[in-house]
Amino acid sequence: MNIGSGNSQRTTILLAIFACLLWSTAFVGVKIGLRYSGPFSFAGIRFMLAGLLLIPFWWTRRPGLAEIQANLRVILLVSFFQTFFMYGLFYLAMTMVSGAIAAILIGASPLTAAVVAHYSRDDDNMTLPGSLSLFLGMVGIVVLSISRRPWASPTGLTEFIGIVFLFLCTISSALGNVLVAREKSDMDPVFLNSLQIFLGGFFLFLVSLPVEGVTARIFPAEYYLSLFWLSCLSAVAFTLWFVLLQRPGVKVSGLNVWKFIIPVFGAIFSWILLPEESPQLSSLIGMVAIAVSIVLFYRSDDRDSLESFGREQGRNR
Numbered sequence: 622m623n624i625g626s627g628n629s630q631r632t633t634i635l636l637a638i639f640a641c642l643l644w645s646t647a648f649v650g651v652k653i654g655l656r657y658s659g660p661f662s663f664a665g666i667r668f669m670l671a672g673l674l675l676i677p678f679w680w681t682r683r684p685g686l687a688e689i690q691a692n693l694r695v696i697l698l699v700s701f702f703q704t705f706f707m708y709g710l711f712y713l714a715m716t717m718v719s720g721a722i723a724a725i726l727i728g729a730s731p732l733t734a735a736v737v738a739h740y741s742r743d744d745d746n747m748t749l750p751g752s753l754s755l756f757l758g759m760v761g762i763v764v765l766s767i768s769r770r771p772w773a774s775p776t777g778l779t780e781f782i783g784i785v786f787l788f789l790c791t792i793s794s795a796l797g798n799v800l801v802a803r804e805k806s807d808m809d810p811v812f813l814n815s816l817q818i819f820l821g822g823f824f825l826f827l828v829s830l831p832v833e834g835v836t837a838r839i840f841p842a843e844y845y846l847s848l849f850w851l852s853c854l855s856a857v858a859f860t861l862w863f864v865l866l867q868r869p870g871v872k873v874s875g876l877n878v879w880k881f882i883i884p885v886f887g888a889i890f891s892w893i894l895l896p897e898e899s900p901q902l903s904s905l906i907g908m909v910a911i912a913v914s915i916v917l918f919y920r921s922d923d924r925d926s927l928e929s930f931g932r933e934q935g936r937n938r
Contacts, residue, residue, distance in 0.1 A: 633865055637879040640865070643858040645886035648720040648727075649894045650854070651712065653847040657840045659833030660712035665826025667848060668704055671855035672819025678860055679812040689816075692808045695800065696817055702797030704821025709828070710786045710793065717783025719898045720891030725761070725908045726784060728884025730791040732758045732914060737795035754917040761910030764903055811860070818855065881912050 654663045689696070715723055732754065888908050891898050 629868060633868060634879070636861060636865055638882065640858045640861045641879050641882050642886055643854055643861075644880075645724065645883045646890055647851060647854055648715075648724045648887045649890050650847040650851045651715050651723075652720045652891070652895055653843055654851070655712070655716055657844045658836070659829055660716055661709060661825050661829035662833050662836070663848070664708050664712040665822045665824075665829055667851045668708065668818045668822025668855065669826065670822075670848070670852035672815045672817075672822060674852060674856035675811060675815035675818070675860070678856075679809055679815060682809055682812075684808060684812060688808065692813070695808075696813065696820070698800045699797050699813065700817035700820040700824075702793050702800065704818055705824050707790050707793040707797070708821065709825055711790045714783040714786035714790070717779045718787070720895055721888035721898055721900070721904055721908075722780075722784070723787060724887025724891060725884045725904065725911055726787040727791065728881070728887070729758045729761070729911050729914070730794055733788075733791035733795050737792065737799060754914040756914075757917065758911050758914035761907040761914065764907045764910065881916050884908060885912050 651663075654667075684692075711723075711727075885908060888900075888904065892900050
């Protein structure tokens with residue numbers, strides 16, 4: 622796994638792990654915020670704030686109006702698939718499933734991205750090791766789905782629907798990555814991410830008005846803390862990841878292998894910090910299967926299938 626050389630290699634690894642640990646806390650933050658707010662309004666406010674927090678990172682090299690107009694198509698497409706549709710489903714699903722299960726399923730998104738790339742791009746083909754790792758990841762998802770016993774109770778059916786929504790989230794993210802790769806936009810990726818996150822959040826908030834109504838009351842402090850943490854998380858973790866990707870000798874696929882810790886620690890943080898959640902055997906089996914599948918996928922010899930997607934994967938956590 623080539624992610625750098627010399628003394629910078631150790632620093633790169635530590636910073637990559639730190640960024641992934643930050644992303645793994647998002648599931649707890651979302652579950653806390655959803656105790657007090659509807660999924661669409663909470664998601665909308667979070668991503669509007671996150672987009673604003675990224676302004677200092679692109680302000681000095683901001684593009685002109687003509688460049689924005691020339692890239693308007695890719696901005697809107699990415700905003701729809703990567704933020705509006707993806708996180709609309711994600712936040713809705715988080716009202717149906719536990720934070721631990723969400724962390725485990727979202728952790729399988731690199732595998733979904735590989736499948737979408739295989740069938741939508743001529744230059745991306747699944748190798749045998751990649752196919753085997755995908756199969757193992759799917760086994761983990763099936764174990765989690767069956768363990769909910771959707772045929773036995775309304776609660777189980779709700780959780781199963783939430784799992785389906787989360788799986789659709791990963792497909793939406795992968796489609797967004799494919800569109801970015803096809804459009805070949807030369808726009809500053811930090812600016813693109815800031816603008817698409819803000820627009821996606823804005824439209825999610827608009828959807829929340831007729832669906833969830835307007836809530837004019839003061840929430841407990843933990844709501845605002847979770848909102849602030851999630852907004853900062855989207856800005857800080859992405860910026861850190863972007864800096865690492867610019868380091869000489871850092872390979873995208875080698876850096877992304879550390880993302881396997883996101884579902885693991887996301888589940889662990891949920892079990893520790895959320896009193897209503899506790900580990901179950903099915904969750905542990907699914908978590909291990911998906912984590913191992915991701916490691917196997919990134920350790921396969923042919924990693925080129927995600928090279929065009931890796932830079933986009935760190936954007937919207």
